[in-house]
Amino acid sequence: MIKTIAFVVLAALALLLAYAATRPDTFRVERSRVIEAPPERVFGLVQDLRRFNTWNPYERKDPGAKGEYSTATAGPGARYAWQGDKVGTGSMEITEATAPAHVGMKLDFVAPFEAHNRVDFTLEPDGGGKATRVTWAMHGPVPYLAKLMHLFFNMDHMVGKDFEDGLGFLAAEAAK
Structure with missing residues (x-):
């Protein structure tokens, strides 16, 4: 009886590991929102990391986190590093900024796990240029261990909720 149970558990584990190996090698999370402000105003709140952190949902999640800016805080080469509980x-580092339409960033995590992703903000005029459709996307590789974690945690749901909150905070900041 114990051998049968052990065999079933091992077989189930083997199937789970094999299934994880078939999962996609990349991920993408994306959310959009129309913000009642012209693209130029919204662009300024995204491409300047000090202004970015006034609405960044992750700064609000951990107000005790310690952050450090590079000498340049806006445009390509601007960098911000953080450490929090x-x-x-x-x-994160801005790698490209095309006013007022796009900001690209390199996002590197060290802890609680290592990850290297790309973040893109796309800004499109809406409502005759009086509003902006902002799309916040993050994408990157999914190594095998992350594939296993994604079987139990829905990355789109977890990160997507933060992006939705952040876009709401961005809209409030742009309205000031």
């Missing part, structure tokens, strides 16, 4: 340890 709730948001872990990592850094």
Whole structure:
């Protein structure tokens, strides 16, 4: 009886591990929102990391986190690194900024797990240029261990909720 149970458990574990190996090698999380402000105003709140952190949902999740800015805080080359109990340890760097339409960032996490992702903000005029459709997307590789974790945790749901909150905070900041 014990051998049968052990065999069933091992077989189930083997199937789970094999299934995880078939999962996609990349992920993408994306959310959009129309913000009642012109693209130029919204662009300024995204491409300047000090202004970015006024609405960044992760800064609000861990107000005790310690952060450090590079000398340049806006545009390509601007960098921000953080360390916190709730948001872990990592850094982001603006890699491209095309006013007022796009900001690209490199996002690196060190803890609680290592990850290297890309973040893109796309800004499109809406409502005759008086509003902006902002799309916040993050994508990157999914190594095998992450594939196993994704079987139990829905990345789109977890990160997507933060992006939705962040876009709401961005809309409030742009309205000031």
